[in-house]
Amino acid sequence: MIRAESITKRFGRVRAVSDVSFDLDRGGAIALWGSNGAGKTTLIRCLLGVIRCRGTVRIGGVNVRRRGRHARALIGYVPQELAFHDDARLGSAMMFFARLRRVSRARASESLAAVGLTGHERKRVRDLSGGMKQRFALAIALLNDPPLIILDEPTSNLDAEGRGEVVETLQRLRRDGKTLLFASHRPDEVISLADRVIVMERGQVIRDTSPIELWPTEKPIQVVRLFLTMANEADAADALREAGHTVHLNGNGLCVAVPRDNKADPIVALARRQIEVRNIEILDDVQISEAKR
Amino acid sequence: MSAITSSPTRPIRTASAAPSFLGGIARFARREFRDAIASKWFLLYTLAFTTLAVGVSFLSLSGVGSHGFAGFGRTAAGLLNLIMLVVPLMALTAGAGSIAGERERGTLLYLLAQPVSRMQVLLGKYFGLAAALLCSLCVGFGISGGVLAWRAGGVGIGSYAMLIGFTALLAIAMLSVGVLISVCSRRSSVATGIALFAWLTLVFVSDLGLMASSLLFKLRVQEIFGLAAVNPLQSFKMAVIVNLNASLDVLGPVGSYASQTLGDGLPWVLGASLAAWTAVPLALAVVIFVRRSSV
Structure with missing residues (x-):
């Protein structure tokens, strides 16, 4: 599902990601583990093709640099915190992303219902709690039923209950055959969701192991x-x-x-x-x- | 929270999940248009432009019959200086906030993570803002035109229509410059500052600069005309005057030279200058934004 070869990203003199290569098969799950500034978020942005980097990224066989929008159609992305226009209403924002991903209004409503946000369509994005924003981002990510979900510390802003809900949903998605790649700071999340852990430090992969070996x-x-x-x-x-x-x-x-x-x-x-x-x-x-x- | 329904066996065809090139632009344009017309700044600009345009119409009507112009033609002449001040300011600041604002709020990254290209995002935002700007101008021109038609009939309506057309060209040209500034700026406040500086330069400094350099370097009339035509605001002004007067003689020797040399082609040359001010900065903005290595 993902083939990353020699990914390197520099910001001036700083190497944020240095020669990172890995494969992830369809249905697999990789956790990116490391300190703040280790390069996890930069690596995720390289995989999404939103920043230019050296090396090659293929998502489902599609080259991200050459056919970025087609590659991104295979990805549902959940950021650390949803960044969307604060004034936008939930329903209209959802429809905007539904149209971008060419899915029907019915599917958009279904996605909102699935994360428990039915009835909140008239609310503005700024009025949503951190947990609701994250559920909303998850609903957007799954709009067109993409085979790969990429999440950047999806539970970092959530309370224990919110974390549990998101992890439960991700476990269910894994059982349905989705491929997951996520960055996390929580060992329990990594253990319950991932079958591989890529440990990063200063932009480099220092270990590619399993959660059981790590803990x-x-x-x-x-x-x-x-x-x-x-x-x-x-x-x-x-x-x-x-x-x-x-x-x-x-x-x-x-x-x-x-x-x-x-x-x-x-x-x-x-x-x-x-x-x-x-x-x-x-x-x-x-x-x-x-x-x- | 219940589970999100997914169907693992259903194949995802990438072509069907990503919008077509034009479809992606249209979706962003629609969103940008909706956001722009709902923004307080746009409402304020529209209100200010409409009030001033209607005010100029009433002032023009007060002199009907006593001077050469009447109704629409007289108002078009009166509106010229107002448009040269207000429209570039509206368009430059709107363009300047477009990409830099999204970047600063962190929303640009999320938009670029969707199945769209950078070019689709930029062009969509540009066309959406252009449509909102033109709507705003149409409200001002429409109400002002309504007042004129009611009080003075349709005399000079052709000149008024041409004024609207050239104003639309000026607006989209200045919007292109604003978007270029936005693409090159990391912060929205910096982009707005540069846009205001560009506005001041185009409106005031370039006029004075042209006068000073013509005296200092003893420029020939064709050189002065060439330099004036390079400034989009001067091109707009000359095009409107040609349209009202059929020649640029009112502008002195330079105007006479331009009228005699270019003849009927003069409005086209001036229109081409405005078109170039639309196409070149927009093309540059697209190239810079697409080739940018970070968000």
């Missing part, structure tokens, strides 16, 4: 955020990775997935390198064993 523990894990006394987060991240932890930098501390009964492990690993932890915040309580089911 081998059967124990419940928690994502903790560590705030360092000295702001040398890159060295700290390297030290934690060497100690076997899965880490991502999110611009505000280091996020580490740890077994619930070993939360101090990363602090000990950092202390060995004389890196002092100033504060710790527990972000998520992730039931890996449940997600695996």
Whole structure:
């Protein structure tokens, strides 16, 4: 479904994505995992063909650079947060995208109904909550029943209930044979939806593995955020990775997935390198064993 | 939230899911037109232009019978300077906000992620804005024309119709320049600033510059005419005056030279200048936008 060969994207002197290649078969699911600034979003934009990059991307055999609009017809895209004219009403915005994707009014209504937005057609986009916007973006993405869904951190702005709904819907879509590619910061999402994880750091693929190999523990894990006394987060991240932890930098501390009964492990690993932890915040309580089911 | 229905076995034909080239442009144009006519800026411009046009009509009517012009012809002459000020401002600012505004709001990325090409997005936005601009002008000209027809009959209606035609050309030419500015700007405020600077340059600075350079460099009449014809606002002004007067003699030696040299072809030359100001900036905008490596 996706064939990416030697994708490289530079912004001035910075290599946002460096020589990334991978294949994804129809019906498969890949998660992009990595810190903020690792290149996940840039890679997604290259796959969509909305920014120019070196290398070749084929979606369903269609070259994205040469036949971009035909390739994008095979993709349903869900951004991190829906960006659409705030003044637009839900119903008219939906019809605009329905016409762009050449689907009927009935199908547009069906899509809205499927994400629980029937009756909100007169609401303006600015009046929607984060969760509703995300459901709306999902409805647009699925308008023409595309075989590939690309999602850029689709649940990052949602509460636990909203996240659960989106993940459940994506699981159902996978069962229906859809191909998924998504960026995520949540181990439970990756484990429950993906069969491969591409770990990116500084624009490069550093691991192409499975979720089970990335988080081998059967124990419940928690994502903790560590705030360092000295702001040398890159060295700290390297030290934690060497100690076997899965880490991502999110611009505000280091996020580490740890077994619930070993939360101090990363602090000990950092202390060995004389890196002092100033504060710790527990972000998520992730039931890996449940997600695996 | 219930599951979204999907049918995995149904093959997706890419050609059927992406709109045709013209279909994509039409869909964007329709959306842009609807958004533009609903915007406060457009309503304000339309109201201002209509009020001023109707005001000029009443002033023109007050002198009917005592001077050479009457009714529509006199109003066309009176509207000339008003149009040269207001219409480029409307078109340049509308064009400047088009792509840069979408880029700044983050909506451009989402639109480009749909099964459309960059050229479809740009042309769709251009044609939608052009249609909205022309509608806005038609309201002003329509109400003003209605007043004139009611009070003074149809004398000089041909000149008035030609004025509308040349104003439409000027509007779409300035819109092209505005869209080019927008494509080259990352922020909408920067694009609007450049558009205002371009407006000032075209309306005031180029006139003064032409006068100064003709004195300083002792330019010949054909050179002065050539430089004036390059300015879309001067082309518009000369075309309207030719249309009202059948010659440019009122503009002095340069006007006489142009009338004698180009004769009946003069309106076509001036119209071609406006057409070039429409086509060249729009083509440049398309090339830059399509070749742009980022959003």
